[in-house]
Amino acid sequence: MQTNGNDAKYYNEQDRINTLKMREVLSCLPSFCKQYFRGIEPTTSARTRLGYAYDLRVFFEYLHNVNPSLKNIEVKNFKLDVLEMIEREDIEEYLEYLSLYEKQEKETTKERTNTEQGKKRKMSALRSMFSYFYKAELISKNTPELVNMPKLHEHEIIRLEPNEVAILLDQVEAGEKLTKSQLKYHEKTKVRDVALLTLLLGTGIRVSECVGIDIEDIDYDTNGLNIHRKGGYNTIVYFPDEVRQALLDYYEERKTIIPVEGNENAFFLSLQNKRISVRAVEKLVKKYARNVTTLKKITPHKLRSTFGTNLYKESGDIYLVADVLGHKDVNTTRKHYAAQDDENRRRAARMVKLREDIDDNK
Template sequence: MQNNIGNDEKYYNEQDKINIIRMREVLDTLPKFCRQFFRGIEPTTSARTRLGYAYDLRTFFEYLHSQNPSLRKIEIKDFSIGILDQIEREDIEEYLEYLSLYEKKDKEITNAEQGKKRKMSALRSMYSFFYKAELVTRNTAELVNMPKLHEHEIVRLEPNEVATLLDQVEAGDKLTKAQLRYHEKTKLRDVALLTLLLGTGIRVSECVGIDFDDIDFDTNGLRIHRKGGYNTVVYFPEEVRTALIDYIEQRKTIIPEEGSENALFLSLQNKRITVRAVEKLVKKYAQNVTTLKNITPHKLRSTFGTNLYQESGDIYLVADVLGHKDVNTTRKHYAAQDDANRRRAAKMVHLRENK
C-alpha cells in the first residue's frame, strides 16, 4: 500500500480519541468503582466497546436510582460497590422488563431483544469482573438468562435488484429534481461506494475509514480496520477496481477540507463521509428498487455474504472474508442457505440409474 498523501493520522485513531473523551464524560456520571472495571477490561476491548458498555451501565444505575427509594437519596457516582451484592436476581429481571419501554427526559425509549441483550452483556461483564476480583460475593447477573433472540430471515438484494440498483445510480432514474441537482457531482462516488460494499461485504464503518494509501491496485487489495480493532486486507473484483479508478480520477480534482486530505470518500462538504450519510445514500437509491425490503448498508453486506456462500459453499471462507471471529455467527445467519445446499445435495446422489 503506497502512502501518497503523507502521514495523516488514521481515521480509526481519531475515532478512538473521540471515544476516549466521551468515555471520560460518561465515567463522571457512573459509580466510582466502575473505573476499576473499565481499567481492567481495557487490554482486551476497543474504545468503542468500552464506551458502549459505559452507556449501557449508566442506564442500569439510572434505573436503580429511580426505582429504589433508598438509592434515590444517593447520587449515582456515590454508589458503593456493596450495592451489587444487594441486588437480587428478580431485580435484574425487572430491569429487563423496564427496558421494554421507559421515559428519559420526556422521550419514550424502547428496547427490543437485541438492545436488551447488549445491556445484559455489559451487566454480566461487570459482575464477572468484580466476582473474579473477589470484590463481590455473588455473580447475580449470571443467574439471569440472556434475552432470547428470534431468528430473522436474511434481507438481501436479488441479483437482478443489484443490477437495477447500480444502473439507477449511474443514470439517476427516479431521483427527485432536488436530488438530481447533486447527482452529476456525486454519481461516480456513489457508484464506487455501493459497488465496493456489494463487492467486498465490508461494514459501513470500515468503508468510511478508507484512505488513499489503503488501496493497492497492483493486487486489488484493500486494507481495512475491522470492528474488533485489528487491520486486515480484503480483495476486490475487477468491477470494483473499475468503479474505484473512475471515482479516484474525479476525487483528485476535489480540494478536501482540512483533516480529510487522505479520505477516499468525501461528502458534498468535502469532508470525510460519515456512516449516517452512507446510510441515507443507500436508502435514497434502494427505495427506488424495492419497497418491500428495508435495504441498509448491512443488507448490502448480507447480499455479498449470500452470494459468496452460494458460489463457494464454504462457510469458513465467508466467515473469514466478512471478519466474523466465530464461524457459528456466520452459520447462524446463513442457515437457510445451508438448508438449500442440503436439498441440492440430495438431488445429486443416484443409487441406481434411471430405467
C-alpha cells in the same frame, strides 16, 4: 500499497472522540465504574467500552428510580456494595422494564424500547461488570450469571437479489426516480456513489471500514485494499475488476477535489470535501435502495449480507465467507447463513427419487 502508521489515523481519531464521550458518561456513573473500565481496557475497544457505559447508565438510573433506599442518593455516589444488594429477581424485573420505559432528555420525556438484541447487549454489560468485580474478590456474588440471556429469534437474512443489485447500480448511474432536489446533487456525487456501492457489494466490508479508507490503502495492481477491521487490526481484502474500475473512475475525479484540511488522505469525500461519514453512507444507500424495493429495508449491512450470501452460494465454503467478512468465530457466519444450508438440504431432497412417478408407468 503502503501500510504505515497513517493507515489507522481515522480510527485513532474515532477512538479519541469515543474516549471523550466516555469521560462524559463516566461522570454520571458510580465512581467504582472507573476501576472496572480501566480493568477491561486492554481487552476491549473504546467503542465497546462506550457502549457498555451507556448501557450501565440505564441500569443505575433504573436502580435509582425503583429502589427506595437509593432514591435519595445520586447515581454517581453509589458505593460498590450496591452490587451486593442485587438479587436475581431484580435483574429479571430490569429486563422486563427495558421492554418499554421513559427517559428524560433535556426538556422532553421520550419512550424507549429494547428488542431481544438490545436486552442481550445490556445484559452483556452487566455480566461483564459483575464478573470483573467478582473475580477481583471485591463482591461476593455474581448475580447476573444466574439469569438466562434473552433468547434471540432467528431472522430471515434481508439481501438484494442479483437483478436488484444490477438495477440499483444502473439507477445510481442514471439518477432515475430521484427527486428534483436529489438530482441537483446527483451529477456531483454519482461517480463516487457508484464506486462506494460497488465496493460494498463487491467486498462485503463494513460501512465503518469503508469510510476509513485512505487513498494509499488501495493497490490497483493487485486489486488489494488495506482496511482496519472492527477488532482493531489491519488486513488486506481483494476486490474484482468491476470494483477496480469503479474505484479508478472515482479516483480520477477525487484528484481534482481539494479536501478540507485534515482530510487530505481520505478516499471517499462528502460534498463538503471532508471524509464521508457512516451516517452519510447510510442515507445514500437508503435513498437509492428505496427506488429498487419497497419491501426490504436495505442498509449498508444488508449490502454486506448480499455479498456474503452470493459468496456462500458460489463457494459453499463457510470458512471462506467467515474469513473474507472478518468474523472471528465461524459460528457467527454459520448462524447468519444457516438458511442457505437449509435450502441446499431441501434442494438435495428434491433431487433424489426412489420410484418413478405412477403416471410415468401408465
